[in-house]
Amino acid sequence: MLIFSSTVFLSAFLLFQIQPIVAKMILPWFGGSSSVWSVCMVFFQAELLLGYAYVHWLHEKLSPHKQVLVHVTLLILSLLMLPVAADPAWKGDASTDPSWAVFVVLTIAVGAPYLMLSTTGPLMQAWYALAFSKPGTEIKPYRLYALSNLASMLALLSYPIVIEPFFGVQHQANMWSMGYAVFALGALLTGVVVWKSHAPRAAKKVDATPAVRPSFRECLLWVGLAATASILLLTLTQQLTNDVAPVPFLWVLPLSIYLLSFILCFDAPRYYVRPAFLIALPIALVTVDYVLSHGQSVPVMVTLLTLSLFVFCMVCHGELVRRKPPVRYLTLFYLMLSVGGALGGTFVGLVAPAIFNAYFELPIGLFLCAALTSVVVWKESPKALRIGIAIALVLFSARLVYLSIEYVSGYRVVMRNFYSQLRVEDVPTANGIKRIMRHGNIIHGEQYMDENLRRKPTAYYCPQSGVGLALNSLSTAQPQKIGIVGLGVGTLATYGRPGNEMRMYEINDQVLDVARAEFTYLSDSPAKMVSILGDGRLMLEREPPQQFDLLAMDAFSGDSIPTHLLTLEAMKIYLGHMKPDGILAVHITNQYLDLQPVMAAIAQHYGKVGLLYSLPKNSGEPFCRHTVWALLMSPERAATLPKELQGGVKLVPRPGFKAWTDGFSNLIDILK
Numbered sequence: 001m002l003i004f005s006s007t008v009f010l011s012a013f014l015l016f017q018i019q020p021i022v023a024k025m026i027l028p029w030f031g032g033s034s035s036v037w038s039v040c041m042v043f044f045q046a047e048l049l050l051g052y053a054y055v056h057w058l059h060e061k062l063s064p065h066k067q068v069l070v071h072v073t074l075l076i077l078s079l080l081m082l083p084v085a086a087d088p089a090w091k092g093d094a095s096t097d098p099s100w101a102v103f104v105v106l107t108i109a110v111g112a113p114y115l116m117l118s119t120t121g122p123l124m125q126a127w128y129a130l131a132f133s134k135p136g137t138e139i140k141p142y143r144l145y146a147l148s149n150l151a152s153m154l155a156l157l158s159y160p161i162v163i164e165p166f167f168g169v170q171h172q173a174n175m176w177s178m179g180y181a182v183f184a185l186g187a188l189l190t191g192v193v194v195w196k197s198h199a200p201r202a203a204k205k206v207d208a209t210p211a212v213r214p215s216f217r218e219c220l221l222w223v224g225l226a227a228t229a230s231i232l233l234l235t236l237t238q239q240l241t242n243d244v245a246p247v248p249f250l251w252v253l254p255l256s257i258y259l260l261s262f263i264l265c266f267d268a269p270r271y272y273v274r275p276a277f278l279i280a281l282p283i284a285l286v287t288v289d290y291v292l293s294h295g296q297s298v299p300v301m302v303t304l305l306t307l308s309l310f311v312f313c314m315v316c317h318g319e320l321v322r323r324k325p326p327v328r329y330l331t332l333f334y335l336m337l338s339v340g341g342a343l344g345g346t347f348v349g350l351v352a353p354a355i356f357n358a359y360f361e362l363p364i365g366l367f368l369c370a371a372l373t374s375v376v377v378w379k380e381s382p383k384a385l386r387i388g389i390a391i392a393l394v395l396f397s398a399r400l401v402y403l404s405i406e407y408v409s410g411y412r413v414v415m416r417n418f419y420s421q422l423r424v425e426d427v428p429t430a431n432g433i434k435r436i437m438r439h440g441n442i443i444h445g446e447q448y449m450d451e452n453l454r455r456k457p458t459a460y461y462c463p464q465s466g467v468g469l470a471l472n473s474l475s476t477a478q479p480q481k482i483g484i485v486g487l488g489v490g491t492l493a494t495y496g497r498p499g500n501e502m503r504m505y506e507i508n509d510q511v512l513d514v515a516r517a518e519f520t521y522l523s524d525s526p527a528k529m530v531s532i533l534g535d536g537r538l539m540l541e542r543e544p545p546q547q548f549d550l551l552a553m554d555a556f557s558g559d560s561i562p563t564h565l566l567t568l569e570a571m572k573i574y575l576g577h578m579k580p581d582g583i584l585a586v587h588i589t590n591q592y593l594d595l596q597p598v599m600a601a602i603a604q605h606y607g608k609v610g611l612l613y614s615l616p617k618n619s620g621e622p623f624c625r626h627t628v629w630a631l632l633m634s635p636e637r638a639a640t641l642p643k644e645l646q647g648g649v650k651l652v653p654r655p656g657f658k659a660w661t662d663g664f665s666n667l668i669d670i671l672k
Contacts, residue, residue: 022040041234043107052331071191258313
């Protein structure tokens, strides 16, 4: 038992530890979007499905001895793929939808080892049953599944606390590779145990009585419950990362909740107190509705959504465990669970962004949860309760339809792709109509449509902001060359003068389309406007030196500038495009993260002076929003600052703070 449990524990730990490692490794290559994590999850679920299908085939078609031979051979071959690493040469085209490119990179980097790890949970349970079953005794291999989920949760929780803050990503990958080699040895030992136990005889004694094969309807119910939990996991994670930041912590927390429900449900049925969770389910559904409709502060939002997710997952997984089949059909059960997980992940990660213009998958997931729960309790409920369930389901469905309509009603434009959902709305103000573009719930630019105001820079780019002060300080004696990473609605184009060239880098083609069609900043600017479609960092990396007088970093994913744009490697690229006396302006406004230490460490590393310009919420400027900009420049430029820039506060490095690199970043250190 020790060999089996240790192998299961280590395999599950490695299975979920590699997910944030490899996702962080490739995140800079694909724009730093939260959608990268969703696509990674689809890949991992697809690999899990393939692994479970392989185990089911082994169990159904081969004798125990042949199972051991086949699996050990594949395990040895997978060792040839070590150490795991993602080659930067696999970045692909920075200007296209990267969904399939992410799949290809993950397949090459971790495909074979991850596949072998994904087989371990169900295979070890099946082998355990084969090796230790005796007439008249009951074995409980399903508890090994609870153990595997415990290891998975520990892997996820330890990553942002123990691994990420202290080790670079390549070091993490090397340590993981060594752990995989140890796992392979453990799996080999379990094969030896099965081989020596005369498994063919034991296989006939797994069940004392003939087991009835689960019906097709029952298999569909397994798939539906597993898919619903997967959909709700990914959609609520998407909700959090869109409104906060695409950071590992907000990937790990919901996934840990999801795994915790597996642990509790599979370890012992008593943890799923059915009456209590069935009462909690409608409360959780209403709670999510309330958060979506009214919004909340980040701590409250994270708490309410994760608690609701816990209830959803406990109901889905608790009902699954109540319907688990005899050990004879264990591999079929896990295969159906993996089919459901893969279907849910594919729907959220690949299908929904392609067919929906808003995040309709969340209402769909909530409806499936309510509908499937109604199905599983229907036969056991008295007639009066059935009527109540039917009425409640109809009313809830109507509410979800209304909520879905709210996603798109009242907006001039609603569109969505891999990178984001964009909405454009007109809001009446004392100064006339103000047109706003939103990414999720975050404002990414606004313009007053009145003829006398439409050329006025607003929001985070008003003349009193750090970037506004910097642009107005540029010499008018000669043409200036200005770079902008992150287009938004094109507000910074208002600072363009005749003869200037403004190069705007934007990863999302829909943002460029909206800026041109719904806003007039680009067309009104007297400067020469050059639009480059693609990830700003990657495009600059491929271009010859541009000799910018000013380069503004204003690319946001949700409420945060992506981490890969704030590393030493990224800054080296930007500084290589600057004139010796040029200014690098970085937009670091953030509700949840204090990015000042990051910028101070960068300035110190490259021998630059960093100045902070913060415009408070109550600044008295009617066209401005709260904004924080960091300006990096040479010491010579800082010594001769024009009057406009003399109000900046010098950034001072925090003692002990380590500068971010592509391989290392620690978000816990900068939480507000």
